[in-house]
Amino acid sequence: MAVKPVPITGSVLAWTRAEAGMSPATLAEAVGASAEEVIAWESDRLQPTTGQFRALAKKLGRPESFFFLARPPQVSNLTVAFRTTAEKLGSPASAIEVGKELRLAQRTQRVAAWLQERLASSSPEIPEGDLRAPAARVAAKLQDWLHWNLDIQLKNTDAQVTKTLRRHLEEHGIIVMHVPIDTDTGVRGFSLPHDEAPLMVINTKERYGARTFSYIHELAHLALDDGSLCLVKNDEGVERWCNEVAACFLMPEHDVREFVRYKFGTVKISSLEQVSPLRSRYRVSTQAAALRLHKLGLSEPGFYPSVHWAIEKRKGGGSSVDSSQTRDVVRLQTYGRGYINLLIEAKETRKIPETQVLELLKMSRSEFSRLEFLARSSGEG
Structure with missing residues (x-):
């Protein structure tokens, strides 16, 4: 009985093999073929048998249907802007530690984009960001888009606010992944822009308040369609702007000023104990609240820089993936x-x-x- 060939798309196989970092010979050995046969498959001169096809799909880690795409996926070359603490700036360990999470995120995004095309789903329309625009104006546009209001933060716990915000992002077409990343790297999250499948990754070893801030920081990156940065300080350039957008989104200026006036009168904030009520009210991290006070001129000169490092050294506390869970x-x-x-x-x-x-x-x-x-x-x- 003649063996029935499988009509895969050669260019898709070639793209997938190259992305996996395999030579034709390496793939051939794994699927019981010769390097010449693999090259012939990729040029559409030959087609693999059913057994060879299943073996190559398994070896390359792709669903079998992937190889029937009309053409390889169009993936831009991204160097991701990892959100890090300043003391971890440029640490090689940071890039190494998140390498597997980055690859997982990129694979997930490719699958999601492919499925979106197959399902003819509508693309998310994230409001466009502009570094020249005031952060408060962009934050207001993002609030309207997500149907978010301050009452959600004031009436719920830290965990509930974080989970609700994730749900709002997902309902608006953004893939929100949670992965545990060693806090010693200082990496808090990153994002991958895409027209059909914008995606963000959040470190679940961070506390809930820090996670909430990261959601909006990464949303600001997506609004900029920004995926071209490397490890940078949080208080410089695009990172600073994204931080300001997140602060304006979660801690609106008029409410912060009224609350500080109610709690402390005209006294400038000068201790972490005074920051605590703001952290609790807005369901953010202590660092985010202290930074907001500093930016609005509501704290003593030099207050935020003096406590910055002490805040940075506090470890996470939010829940991460539990190995005992199903x-x-x-x-x-x-x-x-x-x-x-x-x-x-x-x-x-x-x-x-x-x-x-x-x-x-x-x-x-x-x-x-x-x-x-x-x-x-x-x-x-």
Whole structure:
């Protein structure tokens, strides 16, 4: 009986192999073929057998349907702007530590963009940012876009505010991933702009308040369509502007001034104890609250710089992925509802088979069934 060839797209195979850093010979050895055969597949002169095709999809870590794309994905070369503390500036350990998270985020974004195209989903329309525009004006535009108001922060706990903000971002088409990154690196998050699948990654080893601030900081980066920076200080250039947008979004000037006047009169803030009520009110980190007071001229001259390092050295405290949790809970926490529901929709509309969804998430069918229930429930991941 003749072996039926699999009609893959050669250029997609060539792109995937190159991205995986494999030579034709390396891939050939893994799938039981010769280097010449792999080259022939990539030039569409030959096609692999079913067995060879399944082996190469597994080796390259892609769903089988990926190789039937009409052309390779268009991916821009991004050097990510990792949010770091100043004392970790330029640390090689930072880039090494987040390397696997960056690769995971890029793979997730490529899959999401591909699925968005298949499902003919509408693209998120993030309000455009402009470094020349006042941060407060951009923050107001982002608030309106997300349907966010200060009452959400005032009436909920730190954890509830963080989870609600993540949900708002996901409902507006942004993929929000959570990964634990060693706090010694100082990395708090990063973002990957994309027309169809904008994505941000947040460090879950940070406290909830710091996480909330990072959401808006990264949203500001996405509004700028900015993915071309490297490790930089938080108080310089684009990073400073994104910090100011986040501060204006979460701590509106008029409310901060009224609250400080109510609590302390005309006295300038001069201690961390005085910062605590603001941190609690706006559900942000102590550092963010102290910086906002400094920027608005409501603290003593030199106050923020004098306490900056003490604040920086405080470790996280928010929850991260717990190794004792079941895989369905971990996947929902890591990828978020936006991405998981995209996979569920693609499976239900038969854009991709369930087996490939399971392969992407590295889950069993029973685990995925529980994940579907969690993703559609009102509980938070």
